[in-house]
């Protein structure tokens with residue numbers, strides 16, 4: 001036995017309240033995020049049992065999944081959506097939970113607004129009834145998605161019963177090529193490892209590629225950990241992390257902050273700690289990526305051809321996408337482009353898009369939606385003059401929310417249409433019944449919107465300007 | 468939560484891998500604020516054609532098949548954490564899902580709703596699927612106490628967390644247990660202030 005610990009071990013072990021013999025452990029949860037879709041049944045459950053919310057101060061709520069991205073100041077037309085949002089407001093008020101409702105200056109997608117407010121901090125345990133809670137792992141936080149029964153458990157006790165997952169480390173060293181973004185890195189990793197390689201594991205991303213990434217980039221990577229089955233992903237906190245957290249609304253201030261930083265510095269994985277599984281990749285091998293199928297593991301370099309397989313689910317997937325095995329996606333006409341979702345809707349993503357788009361025009365056949373991850377991002381887009389660039393190029397900047405990532409509101413991709421999307425899931429019908437999703441980075445999405453078709457960015461990648 | 472000990476039932480085959488929770492219950496049906504009614508829309512976009520008519524090729528619509536066991540392909544329940552997927556399957560009448568692999572969050576959600584995920588070997592799974600397709604009347608027997616799944620003279624054991632097994636057999640849930648630990652939880656909070 002070694003006493004060397006991983007980042008994950010350190011944070012996990014510091015939160016174990018008790019262990020059941022031969023069974024799970026009781027894990028204390030520092031912060032709990034909630035939204036309108038997965039919380040109402042949990043509130044009902046508590047009410048039915050006559051239990052109060054145990055630690056309302058450790059919960060923050062937002063409305064994001066089911067909100068319109070136009071005319072947010074007007075009453076919501078869809079009655080069911082309206083009711084769901086009203087229930088969230090009522091439940092939060094009744095239980096003294098802070099809610100950033102529609103229109104609030106801090107409203108936004110749960111995984112964008114919480115880090116922005118400094119609610120997310122290194123060394124914490126965080127949960128939300130949403131699988132992309134893995135996003136917050138970018139801060140060296142144990143963050144994972146839970147079901148509604150577990151939301152009720154955290155409401156009742158601020159704890160969960162869990163079996164400690166196994167550990168997995170993905171190391172990527174080297175220098176990323178020009179035009180290769182964090183989204184490409186994670187799409188590349190998932191295409192190599194497959195969609196269930198991480199099941200039962202918590203993943204740490206290590207190596208200089210992640211060390212050199214901004215917090216926005218790290219969040220994009222950790223966000224998609226769930227797409228390889230991992231419950232969460234983590235990146236060791238460092239100066240980049242501390243600088244990001246410092247001064248934010250919920251961040252500790254002054255001396256308290258410095259004390260925290262001292263603790264956060266002890267969190268990175270000890271040299272020689274052992275992981276249950278390890279993978280290593282070379283940064284130089286990564287190129288701009290796109291997906292061709294109906295799960296996020298079905299990704300290729302943009303210049304590659306779709307592979308060949310006789311596997312029944314592979315065949316079914318290509319049939320759904322109306323693609324042929326062996327063909328290239330270059331020059332495929334695309335009528336919809338979506339830049340948004342908790343994967344790529346932070347300011348950095350819009351800066352990349354704007355830089356590429358500046359001085360160009362969107363192709364006539366394309367409908368291009370830009371949906372910021374939060375009210376704060378929306379304001380930044382306007383303040384930095386990016387909106388002017390988007391407007392001039394014919395892109396449509398909408399109001400914040402999950403939007404076409406899951407198409408619960410009116411932002412749906414029509415039947416049969418392709419959408420190059422910066423979101424995280426290309427499942428059948430994810431963006432609207434019969435819609436066909438191609439996942440990509442904000443840069444590839446912007447280039448697609450300009451050309452009206454998928455273009456091979458790698459042709460002039462060395463000289464490409466986007467940042 | 469309902470208690471679960473043994474189940475003998477016919478089964479419905481769903482020979483598709485990577486069934487994600489968006490297929491089990493599409494997002495547009497997630498606007499309800501209670502747990503009821505999701506069963507009507509389970510696998511909605513596979514059960515119905517674009518014009519709203521029933522897709523006769525989908526196994527849930529094939530009247531040869533019935534039962535409260537769903538036998539599905541590898542990596543069942545991947546994707547979103549929506550517990551609505553478990554509610555939809557339970558609402559439709561399933562008590563057991565058999566697959567060769569389950570996604571983590573789905574597995575937990577299923578167990579929290581009295582829906583038993585039974586993970587079998589890939590060989591046993593394909594044999595099970597073939598047997599059901601060749602003879603839809605085949606009965607499958609699940610014994611949670613012994614952790615066995617049997618069909619004809621073939622049988623396999625499956626894993627389940629011992630704590631979760633006790634919960635399923637007795638119909639307990641985690642909230643009851645966590646509430647009984649309030650003193651320890653508060654002590655932890657005080658120590659870690």
Ligand code: SF4
Pocket residue numbers: 064065109110111130132341342343401402405406423424
């Ligand atoms: S943006 Fe998409 S993936 Fe992210 S929380 Fe919203 S629906 Fe989920």
